[in-house]
Amino acid sequence: MADTMQFDLVSPERSLASLQASAVQIPGSEGDMTAMPQHAPTLTTLRPGILKVEAPEGTSEYLVTGGFAQISAEGLSVLAEKAVPMDEMTRAHLDELIEEARTMYKTAQEDDSEHGLVEDAAKLLADMEALGTHMSL
Amino acid sequence: MPSLKDLKNRISSVKNTRKITKAMQMVAAAKLRRAQEAAEDARPYAERFNAVLAGLAASVGNSDTAPKLLAGTGSDQVQLLVVMTAERGLCGGFNSNIAKLARLKAQELQAAGKVVKILTVGKKGRDVLKRDFADLFVGHVDLTEVKRVGYSDAQGIAKDVLSRFDAGEFDVATIFYAKFQNVVTQIPTAQQIIPAQFDADGAEEVSGLVDYEPSEEAILADLLPRGVATQIFAGLLENGASEQGARMSAMDNATRNAGDMIDKLTIEYNRSRQAVITNELIEIISGAEAL
Numbered sequence: 001m002a003d004t005m006q007f008d009l010v011s012p013e014r015s016l017a018s019l020q021a022s023a024v025q026i027p028g029s030e031g032d033m034t035a036m037p038q039h040a041p042t043l044t045t046l047r048p049g050i051l052k053v054e055a056p057e058g059t060s061e062y063l064v065t066g067g068f069a070q071i072s073a074e075g076l077s078v079l080a081e082k083a084v085p086m087d088e089m090t091r092a093h094l095d096e097l098i099e100e101a102r103t104m105y106k107t108a109q110e111d112d113s114e115h116g117l118v119e120d121a122a123k124l125l126a127d128m129e130a131l132g133t134h135m136s137l
Numbered sequence: 138m139p140s141l142k143d144l145k146n147r148i149s150s151v152k153n154t155r156k157i158t159k160a161m162q163m164v165a166a167a168k169l170r171r172a173q174e175a176a177e178d179a180r181p182y183a184e185r186f187n188a189v190l191a192g193l194a195a196s197v198g199n200s201d202t203a204p205k206l207l208a209g210t211g212s213d214q215v216q217l218l219v220v221m222t223a224e225r226g227l228c229g230g231f232n233s234n235i236a237k238l239a240r241l242k243a244q245e246l247q248a249a250g251k252v253v254k255i256l257t258v259g260k261k262g263r264d265v266l267k268r269d270f271a272d273l274f275v276g277h278v279d280l281t282e283v284k285r286v287g288y289s290d291a292q293g294i295a296k297d298v299l300s301r302f303d304a305g306e307f308d309v310a311t312i313f314y315a316k317f318q319n320v321v322t323q324i325p326t327a328q329q330i331i332p333a334q335f336d337a338d339g340a341e342e343v344s345g346l347v348d349y350e351p352s353e354e355a356i357l358a359d360l361l362p363r364g365v366a367t368q369i370f371a372g373l374l375e376n377g378a379s380e381q382g383a384r385m386s387a388m389d390n391a392t393r394n395a396g397d398m399i400d401k402l403t404i405e406y407n408r409s410r411q412a413v414i415t416n417e418l419i420e421i422i423s424g425a426e427a428l
Contacts (some may be wrong), residue, residue, distance in 0.1 A: 008181075010181050010182045010185065011182065011288070012179055012182050013178060014179070014287050015178060015181050015182070023251065027349070028350055029351065030350045030351055033350075040348055042348040042349070042350065043348070043350070043356060044350035044351075044354075045350070045356055046358050055279060067363075068189070068356065068359075070185075070189055077185055079182055079185055079186055079189075079280055081363065110416055
């Protein structure tokens with residue numbers, strides 16, 4: 001059994017990582033999952049959260065928002081709408097994200113057109129705030 | 138015949154112009170490199186995204202519940218043209234080529250009895266199209282303040298387009314931009330983004346063995362709006378590289394023309410200087426002979 005798999009993390013603006021990983025923890029929209037080599041082919045959307053990559057060279061963490069992850073026989077590709085390496089992440093950065101989520105929540109509430117939108121925005125806001133606690137910033 | 142002084146002034150002003158165009162060319166070259174890098178960095182994302190989306194679309198697309206963004210509204214009566222051009226001029230035929238393509242398309246659609254709406258991104262295209270289609274404009278996105286096009290800019294445009302689509306303002310959306318081939322060639326391109334179209338050969342074989350979380354349909358519904366943003370972003374980046382490339386070659390031509398002009402003016406200047414000297418000599422000699 002192969003003990004590593006190809007892992008790619010790309011955002012619309014650049015490719016952040018492309019390496020051999022032994023396990024990757026993915027914040028899936030329906031719950032976290034850890035992908036290891038030989039994982040069953042899966043396609044999942046992401047919620048804002050932390051992506052943890054375990055590679056033989058060490059672990060690294062990325063903050064990702066929306067997007068999706070594709071696990072296939074060749075490996076794992078994560079296409080995140082926004083991806084920031086954890087060590088570049090600052091409180092100000094997070095505040096910005098939270099602020100963004102909050103405005104979205106507010107506009108969704110005001111429009112009140114589709115019920116789903118308000119819920120989505122509320123969930124996004126909660127996710128963002130949970131992130132803050134997780135990072136203990 | 139211009140006097141010597143006039144010629145001298147003329148030469149120095151052309152020299153200044155040459156300096157400016159040379160500087161602009163070098164700036165464009167530097168910016169081009171960055172724009173090209175940005176376009177290349179964005180490519181893996183767009184490629185994978187489209188592959189996955191095409192696979193999903195192939196497996197879900199034909200069902201009755203397919204999202205409107207994929208299946209369309211069932212009509213193509215109202216067409217939205219999103220024309221993306223530069224904010225600045227002095228880049229050769231870049232802006233006018235895109236505008237020309239958009240104009241042809243708009244006229245063709247109008248001749249076919251369709252309703253055309255135009256959304257412009259970038260000031261230059263708007264100025265050109267205003268002459269013929271001012272009454273068709275539904276909106277304008279200003280990127281003058283944006284130094285470096287980011288994904289969030291594309292998201293903003295996509296949001297605007299999608300909300301219009303949700304409101305039933307149009308049935309089909311097409312984006313216009315210039316594809317970057319190389320510094321001398323930029324190809325104006327029209328690409329339909331709503332309903333989404335995929336290259337059949339780009340589709341990745343997503344077999345029935347794949348687990349979907351959440352369901353296939355939900356993922357597709359989540360990804361399609363992002364797909365619109367991704368395509369717009371790719372278009373913006375191609376445009377960015379094309380604009381700088383076009384400007385670079387336009388400024389290169391201008392610099393060369395200025396050089397030719399300086400040479401010509403210098404020859405003229407030397408000739409008239411010579412003529413003045415000859416005249417003076419003739420005057421002196423004939424004055425001496427008269428004595």
